[in-house]
């Protein structure tokens with residue numbers, strides 16, 4: 111028997127309901143169909159995460175009858191897609207350079223939008239991944255605080271591939287401590303009140319460490335089709 115279009119795995123509701131109400135569940139739907147998004151929406155999900163701008167735009171066009179979705183861009187963003195990202199997403203989790211932040215800020219000003227942003231940070235060294243390391247971030251904070259259109263209010267951190275349980279905890283607690291240290295510096299605009307931590311394999315640890323947003327794909331929807 112083939113499943114109906116967009117049918118959800120039986121664990122979907124159980125996982126969704128296990129997330130504390132104080133934590134925002136972002137359902138990661140990259141490579142998944144709009145039928146799947148509709149099915150999740152019908153179960154009450156309102157926050158969706160996509161990793162590619164073009165893919166998300168196509169889906170949003172299809173879903174324009176669902177007005178109250180909050181769209182999160184969670185994948186890395188090239189400067190040349192910044193305009194589309196500002197136009198089509200409420201949240202951008204992957205701000206990983208001053209140049210990108212400045213570009214987003216300028217576009218947000220032009221378009222009169224206020225994108226909510228997370229800085230993607232590397233708490234432990236992780237060469238293949240994008241993100242600001244701690245020294246870079248420290249040096250950039252005063253300039254990031256000057257940006258008037260972006261609302262920088264979160265940190266996103268992802269543990270290195272294959273990290274031990276201890277390292278995963280170090281990364282998540284490290285992100286939380288970093289947020290506290292940024293807030294103690296008393297910047298005028300920059301204030302961190304969101305921690306985007308945790309994916310299918312580690313979200314329970316992330317929540318225990320203080321995550322306010324978790325980004326879940328596989329555990330909600332099953333294995334994704336291979337990317338094209």
Ligand SMILES: *Cc1c(COP(=O)(O)O)cnc(C)c1O
Nearest residue numbers: 138161184309310325326327328
């Ligand atoms: C794909 C992706 C997720 C979801 O991953 P799962 O392991 O399927 O939960 C979360 N965050 C980012 C940045 C991703 O690219």
